[in-house]
Amino acid sequence: MKYYSRTSFADIGKKIFLSPSSVRERIKKLEDVGVIRGYSLDVDQNLMGNNLEVFIMLKIFTGKFNTAISEINSYPEIQEAFRITGQQNIHLRVALKNQLHLQQFIDKLIAFGEPTTHLILSELRKDF
Amino acid sequence: MKYYSRTSFADIGKKIFLSPSSVRERIKKLEDVGVIRGYSLDVDQNLMGNNLEVFIMLKIFTGKFNTAISEINSYPEIQEAFRITGQQNIHLRVALKNQLHLQQFIDKLIAFGEPTTHLILSELRKDF
DNA sequence: GGTGAAAAACAGCACTC
């Protein structure tokens, strides 16, 4: 289990030979200057009932960009969304229950863009 | 600042009207069954000196798949790696210092696959 | 699920170098 963001200052301090207070000071600084943007969790989407994870690249139709942005913000299936360069201009990571759910999701997307879907087969984990 | 994974059991308990101990029990259960896979942090790559973030899709050359996997695990620039379906079979998220760094990185990849690069312009944040 | 008490971790601050 990756425990990065819940490791105590004391434990971090042991690894880098620093007192807990100092570790705390350094981390607070990293938070203040914005290097650490936040703390999050990795959730197993399969166990959450989302048996399909996909990347969807979207080529937004001319003039539909603003629509796309606000639509994207309203879909709970979307885990991450990025604006990118290339053939398509939006990159989504999406968690879905099953094929039907994917179909329905794509049907909503094609109102404002042309989607290209890639199924995620597995994560090639880098075990740090 | 997103504080999801460092919110105290007490604070979570207040929101769902449960005692800190019960919140802890529930979370422990989620960890035990694997719903919560780990705890992580969001790091601002720009502030880390990586001014270029890209997605790279790789079409691995025939017979080079195992080479690709072990190479991928050895590159610190790679933040995430997935096996996917579609024209390309590997999807990478990579953080790089600058254009030169990207060029050198791509030069290494083309030993075992054909890369397609998409620059990440911005994250379209969903503010939960 | 809840309670309560001990142990651990944390935040804040004064101090040193």
Add this chain to the structure above:
DNA sequence: GAGTGCTGTTTTTCACC
């Protein structure tokens, strides 16, 4: 600016209901 120790407070842990 960076590190540390001290102190009061909060959180976590754990045995038990």
